[in-house]
Amino acid sequence: MSDTAVLINTAVAVVAIVVLIVRFKLNPIIALVVGSCYLGLAAGLGVEETLTTVTTGFGNILGEIGLLIAFGVLMGALLSDMGAIRRLVEGLLRTVGPQRLPHAMGLTLATFLQSIFLDVLLVISAPLARAVAPRLGRYGTARMATALAIGLECGIVFTVPGVGALALAGLLDVPLSTYLVYGLIVVIPTVAIATTIMTFLFNRGWWKPELDELEPVTAAVAADTADTAGAAGAVAGSGGRSAAAGGSTDAGAGGSATIATGGGDAAGARPEPAPPATEPPLILLFAPLIAALLLVATGAVTEAVEWHNPVVALLSTPAVALLIGLVGTCLLGRRYMGQPKVEESLESGVRQSGQILLLSGVGGSLAATIEAVGLGEILGGYLSAGSWAPLLVVWAIAAVLHIAVGSVTISAITAAGLLAPVASSLGIDPVLIALAAGAGSLFLVHLTSNTFWLLQSLLGQTTRGTLKTCSVGVSVASVVALGPILLLSLFL
Known part of the structure; x- marks a missing residue:
C-alpha cells in the first residue's frame, strides 16, 4: 500500500475514534479497539494479522505497566481512607501559610500524591481549598481553583505513578525510573511558573468575583465548607471513581453531565471511613509511598x-518497589483502620483500576497497529532527525486530540501511540516524545471534562470563572511545559 493511503487511513481511524467518543458517546475502550481494527484491515494487514496485532499490543503494554497501575491505585485508595490527603493539606496550610498555599498545594498534588485517584484528590482537597480561600483576599477562590487544576492535571501526565505517565512511558518504551526523574524536572517548574502567571493575571483585575463566583465566600460559607471536607470522599466510591476514563476525572464528553448536576455527591458512593481514634504521624502514612519512589529513582x-548490584537492581525495579510500598501501606492500614476496612479499601481500588487498565491496554493496541502498518517509517521521512521541531508536532497532535476528545489521558495515549513508531528514526530520546505528548494533552481542558465541572461546583465558580481557572490555567501550564522539555532536548 502506498504511503499516502497509509496516512489517509490512519487519519480516518483517528477521526473515527474521536467521532465515536464525542458524537456517539461510545466508550473510549471500544472506540480505540474499533479504530485499531479498521486501520489494520484498511491498510492491508488482513483479518488474522490485524487481530494478532491488536491483542499482542494490548498484552504487551499491560505486561509493562499493568501491575504498576494496580499497585498505585490500591495504595491511593488506602491512603485516602486513612485520611492522609486531608491531613496533608491541613499541614501545608499550617506550614507555609495561606498566601503561599496555592503554590504549595499545586506542587504537592502534582508531585507527591499521584498514586491517589484524581477524583479522590479533587473532592477531598477542594473543600479545604475553598475554606481557606477568603484568607487569600479578593482573588482567593481564583488562586486556589487554579492551583488545584494545574497541579492535578500536570501530575497525571508528568509524575510517576500518575496513570498518564505510566501509559506514556510504557507505550514509548521509556524506563519508568527515567520518566520519574525527567518528569519531575518538567513538572516542578511548570506548576510553579504557570501558577505564578495566573496569579499575576488575577491580581491585574482579570478575575471578577461578582461574575466569576457563584457567591462570595464569606467566613460562614468557608466554615460550612470546611465541615464538609471530611465527608467529601463520597465521590471516592463507585460513582466518582468510575467516572474517569483512564484514571482521571477528564472522562470526555459523555461524563460531564453527571458531575455538572451532582457536584461531589456521586450516586452510589460510599462514605469515607471515620478517622481512627489515634491518628499516626503523617510522615508515617506516606513513608511506604516515599520509599517506593526513592527505590525507583535509585534505579535511574x-x-x-x-x-550494578543485583539486590539494588531487584528492589529498584518499579513493580517490586511499588509492591513494597503497597505492602507497607497495607500494614499501616491494618494497624490504624483494622483489617476489614483495609479489605474494603482494596476492593474499591480494584474496581476503579479496571477501566484504567483496559484503556491503557487498548492504547497499546492502537500503537501496535500503527507500527505494523509502517506509519513510523513514513513519518520519519518527513520529520528531521535531531530537531526540536518534532517535539512541537507531538505537542500539537496531543493538543488537537484533547480539544476534540476532552480527555487528558486518552489524548496523551493516542498521541504517543501515533508517534511511538517514529521515535527510533528521529534521533530524539523517547522520554522527550512522551513528555511532549503529555504537555500537549493538557491544552484547553474545557466543558467536556469532568474535572472542569467538579472544580466549578466544589469551588463555587461560575462557568465563566472555571474557564479562566481551569481551561486557561491548565493551557498556560501546557505551553509552559514546553520550555523545560525543549531545554532537556539540548542535553539528551
Missing part, C-alpha cells in the same frame, strides 16, 4: 553511573 541513578 545506578543506571546513569553504570553501577
